Amino acid sequence: xxxxxxxxxxxxxxxxxxxxxxxxxxxxxxxxxxxxxxxxxxxxxxxxxxxxxxxxxxxxxxxxxxxxxxxxxxxxxxxxxxxxxxxxxxxxxxxxxxxxxxxxxxxxxxxxxxxxxxxxxxxxx
Amino acid sequence: xxxxxxxxxxxxxxxxxxxxxxxxxxxxxxxxxxxxxxxxxxxxxxxxxxxxxxxxxxxxxxxxxxxxxxxxxxxxxxxxxxxxxxxxxxxxxxxxxxxxxxxxxxxxxxxxxxxxxxxxxxxxxxxxxxxxxxxxxxxxxxxxxxxxxxxxxxxxxxxxxxxxxxxxxxxxxxxxxxxxxxxxxxxxxxxxxxxxxxxxxxxxxxxxxxxxxxxxxxxxxxxxxxxxxxxxx
Numbered sequence: 001x002x003x004x005x006x007x008x009x010x011x012x013x014x015x016x017x018x019x020x021x022x023x024x025x026x027x028x029x030x031x032x033x034x035x036x037x038x039x040x041x042x043x044x045x046x047x048x049x050x051x052x053x054x055x056x057x058x059x060x061x062x063x064x065x066x067x068x069x070x071x072x073x074x075x076x077x078x079x080x081x082x083x084x085x086x087x088x089x090x091x092x093x094x095x096x097x098x099x100x101x102x103x104x105x106x107x108x109x110x111x112x113x114x115x116x117x118x119x120x121x122x123x124x125x
Numbered sequence: 126x127x128x129x130x131x132x133x134x135x136x137x138x139x140x141x142x143x144x145x146x147x148x149x150x151x152x153x154x155x156x157x158x159x160x161x162x163x164x165x166x167x168x169x170x171x172x173x174x175x176x177x178x179x180x181x182x183x184x185x186x187x188x189x190x191x192x193x194x195x196x197x198x199x200x201x202x203x204x205x206x207x208x209x210x211x212x213x214x215x216x217x218x219x220x221x222x223x224x225x226x227x228x229x230x231x232x233x234x235x236x237x238x239x240x241x242x243x244x245x246x247x248x249x250x251x252x253x254x255x256x257x258x259x260x261x262x263x264x265x266x267x268x269x270x271x272x273x274x275x276x277x278x279x280x281x282x283x284x285x286x287x288x289x290x291x292x293x294x295x296x297x298x299x300x301x302x303x304x305x306x307x308x309x310x311x312x313x314x315x316x317x318x319x320x321x322x323x324x325x326x327x328x329x330x331x332x333x334x335x336x337x338x339x340x341x342x343x344x345x346x347x348x349x350x351x352x353x354x355x356x357x358x
Contacts, residue, residue: 002130009134013141018149029150036147039140046133057132064136 002050006043031072034086037093038068044100051107067093178296182347189220189345216271219280219346223271227308227341228315230260230323231334234301238330252301252331254287259322260305261285267317269307271343275299278346295348311337 024032042064049055071089078085196208215221232252239250261272261279272279277294279285286293291300307314315335326333 005130006133006137009137010141013138013143014145015141016138017142017145017147020146024146024150029147032143032147032150036140036143039136039143042136043133043140046129046136050129050133055129057128060132060136064139 030086031075034071034075034089034093035068037090037097038064038071041067041093041096041100044097044104048100048103048107051104175298185349186345186347218350219271219278220350222342222345223308224340224342225270225308226311226337226339227269227271227306227343228311229336229338229341230305230307230318231336232256232260232301232303232305232326233332235329235331237332249329251290252303252326254285254292256322256326257292257303257305258285260318263318263321263323264305264307264309264314267309267314269309269314271308273306273343275304276344278344280346280350282350283346295346306341306343308341308343 042060045063046055046060049060071086071093074089075086196211212221216223234252235250239245239247257274261274264272274285274294277283277297277299279294283295284293288298291298292303293299315337318335323333323335
């Protein structure tokens with residue numbers, strides 16, 4: 001069961017996040033929401049890569065950090081310029097999350113069908 | 126252990142952390158807006174300024190005590206008359222704490238009334254500065270010789286002024302419950318107030334108590350006293 005350790009990690013992260021007493025200044029809440037989206041995007045991207053058998057840890061982690069940094073930079077630039085550029089980051093991450101989810105769904109369903117078909121085939125023989 | 130488990134776990138930990146943290150922030154500050162943040166800063170500024178005022182008032186009080194000591198030192202001959210006059214003038218000006226019989230009126234907002242009618246205009250249930258102003262005025266008519274509201278001695282330059290949901294007296298912010306102490310003839314003062322504002326407030330069901338006291342202490346005025354334009358003629 002390869003997904004147990006990541007799930008334990010997720011629970012550990014939630015536990016840490018809900019127990020931390022650190023107060024974030026109000027201006028950074030916007031950046032925080034982008035970070036949430038970037039990390040979610042990385043999680044789904046990672047699962048997709050695992051299912052497609054082209055997983056690379058370095059690419060996943062570097063992608064996560066550069067994406068988050070770029071998004072934060074965009075949000076900061078938008079703040080300076082008076083344009084809500086962070087919507088662009090939210091939009092991009094949102095679209096990617098949906099695409100990754102769609103790929104994962106396709107993969108899982110086709111896998112299940114193949115297994116069923118195989119099982120039926122074995123029975124018939 | 127397959128190679129993807131460790132990076133995926135790391136990303137999952139970070140993601141869970143961010144999710145929970147963001148969730149906590151959002152639930153903590155559902156009604157968050159920039160104005161309240163600014164208000165918090167302003168409150169800090171006000172509080173630090175008030176502390177400064179307090180320490181400076183203490184300094185003024187210490188200096189006045191010192192001055193009193195010096196004035197009391199050489200009490201020989203002619204000076205004695207002058208000194209007595211000085212003490213009288215100080216009592217009149219409200220620069221000494223005074224003791225005597227008098228009354229204490231305690232007022233508070235009509236919270237029960239407001240709770241019973243939450244949709245009603247809350248202005249009808251809180252104590253306004255006019256109420257205090259009228260009460261003080263009536264106490265003066267009743268012959269009050271020294272008056273303080275929540276420990277703020279009223280002198281000739283004292284203001285009673287509305288500042289939002291607080292009242293400003295001697296430039297100090299005063300909040301309910303309001304305790305008005307007055308030294309003078311309790312009978313006369315009671316008669317004076319009970320014919321006017323006090324009855325109105327009682328009929329509006331504000332929680333009010335009036336006490337007669339044999340020994341009432343009213344503190345001295347703590348603020349500054351400076352006459353820049355007025356000179357004695």
